[in-house]
Amino acid sequence: MLLIRCPxxxxxxxxxxxxxxxxAHVARPVNPMAESDESWAEFLYMRTNPKGLHAERWxxxxxxxxxxxxxxxTVTDRFVVTYKAGEPRPEVKP
Amino acid sequence: MSDAALPAAGMLGGCTVRKADPAARFVLRxxxxxxxxxxxxxxxPSRLNRAEAxxxxxxxxxxxxxxxxxxxxxxxxxxxxxxxxxxEAALAALPHSLVDVSHRQMALLVEGPGAALTLNAAVPLDxxxxxxxxxxxxxxxxxxxxxVLWRQGAEAFRIEVWRSFAPYVQALxxxxxxxNEAAA
Ligand SMILES: [Zn+2]
Numbered sequence: 019m020l021l022i023r024c025p026x027x028x029x030x031x032x033x034x035x036x037x038x039x040x041x042a043h044v045a046r047p048v049n050p051m052a053e054s055d056e057s058w059a060e061f062l063y064m065r066t067n068p069k070g071l072h073a074e075r076w077x078x079x080x081x082x083x084x085x086x087x088x089x090x091x092t093v094t095d096r097f098v099v100t101y102k103a104g105e106p107r108p109e110v111k112p
Numbered sequence: 113m114s115d116a117a118l119p120a121a122g123m124l125g126g127c128t129v130r131k132a133d134p135a136a137r138f139v140l141r142x143x144x145x146x147x148x149x150x151x152x153x154x155x156x157p158s159r160l161n162r163a164e165a166x167x168x169x170x171x172x173x174x175x176x177x178x179x180x181x182x183x184x185x186x187x188x189x190x191x192x193x194x195x196x197x198x199x200e201a202a203l204a205a206l207p208h209s210l211v212d213v214s215h216r217q218m219a220l221l222v223e224g225p226g227a228a229l230t231l232n233a234a235v236p237l238d239x240x241x242x243x244x245x246x247x248x249x250x251x252x253x254x255x256x257x258x259x260v261l262w263r264q265g266a267e268a269f270r271i272e273v274w275r276s277f278a279p280y281v282q283a284l285x286x287x288x289x290x291x292n293e294a295a296a
Contacts, residue, residue, distance in 0.1 A: 019236060026160060026175075026176055027160055027161055027250070028160075029161070031237070032236035032237065034236050034253055035236070035252060035253060080251055080252055080253045080258050081250060081251055081252065082160060082161070082174065082175040082176060082178075082250075082251070083174070083175045083178065083251070084175060084176060
């Protein structure tokens with residue numbers, strides 16, 4: 019079973035306890051009314067979809083309940099690092 | 113895994129499953145300051161995934177700002193309203209959320225040398241006493257049901273489960289017990 023380290027529980031926990039939450043560090047525009055249709059659509063729908071390291075949100079739903087961020091390799095499915103929500107994306111090598 | 117790591121036939125160990133006494137239950141959300149001033153009757157743990165118990169009261173820290181409070185005072189005399197009023201008075205000056213969930217869930221006690229093995233048929237956590245020590249309590253899953261699992265002793269666990277999921281959990285535990293007994 020895939021184990022994911024929850025940065026709040028500070029434990030490796032089974033994948034079954036978690037839910038995926040999409041790409042991380044996608045900032046909502048401060049003033050949506052000032053956005054053009056194109057830039058709003060860009061924010062809503064367009065994601066980087068990389069082959070390789072991907073920063074993404076996860077929630078420890080059936081655990082401490084917290085959202086956190088993870089850097090996962092989209093080819094190998096390996097979790098390189100997990101970190102608390104609000105922290106900057108760490109520099110990591112694949 | 114080598115065969116040596118598996119329990120030999122006859123060493124599976126049995127366990128008993130029974131319903132715990134009725135209890136008052138609350139979910140408290142707030143800061144560490146709220147936890148310190150809760151006036152619940154037992155100190156609220158500051159470490160995540162740990163329980164603090166002094167019979168018949170127990171406090172389980174399930175999230176960074178979330179505690180499950182259990183007051184299993186003598187049956188027939190469950191002090192839900194009085195306890196809630198007492199805690200609300202103590203916390204009046206602090207932003208917090210205190211919700212009575214007494215009727216939402218019930219508890220099952222799984223006890224005996226085979227308790228961890230039986231639970232592990234449905235719980236994906238490492239339940240060895242090194243990884244899940246006595247006094248640890250956490251939300252997790254039991255097959256498709258969400259539960260709170262609290263290790264009260266080396267061979268004693270308490271499952272807090274939502275009432276409508278309880279028959280499912282009980283039936284699965286009974287099936288696993290029967291299989292382990294047949295294998296033993
Ligand atoms: Zn967690």
